[in-house]
Amino acid sequence: MRVAKRSLSGIIAIILSVVAALLIKVNYELNEHWLQGTLLNPMMLIAIALYLPSFGLTIYALNNRFVGLVFWSISLLIVVGIFSTNLFE
Incomplete structure (x- = not known):
C-alpha cells in the first residue's frame, strides 16, 4: 500500500508538471515575448x-x-524546454 501511494504521488506530480508547462506555453504564445509582463499575470x-x-x-x-x-x-527544465520550443508547429 505504501509503494502504491508513492507511485501514485509520482504520477500526479508528473501530471501537474505537464499541466503547468502547458500553461507556460499558452502564456508564452499569448504574449509572444517573455518581457511583456508574463511573470506577473494570473x-x-x-x-x-x-x-x-x-x-x-x-x-x-x-x-x-x-x-x-x-x-x-x-x-x-526538460518540460519547460520542450514546451517553450516550437516543436509542435
Whole structure:
C-alpha cells in the first residue's frame, strides 16, 4: 500500500508538471515575448502554484529531499524546454 501511494504521488506530480508547462506555453504564445509582463499575470501564478505541489509530491514519492530536488529540477527544465520550443508547429 505504501509503494502504491508513492507511485501514485509520482504520477500526479508528473501530471501537474505537464499541466503547468502547458500553461507556460499558452502564456508564452499569448504574449509572444517573455518581457511583456508574463511573470506577473494570473496564468503564470497558476503555473507556479501547480509546480509547488508537484515538488512536494516528488519528494514524497522518492522519499529523499535531495534526490527529489534534483529529479524535480531536471524534470522542470526538460518540460519547460520542450514546451517553450516550437516543436509542435
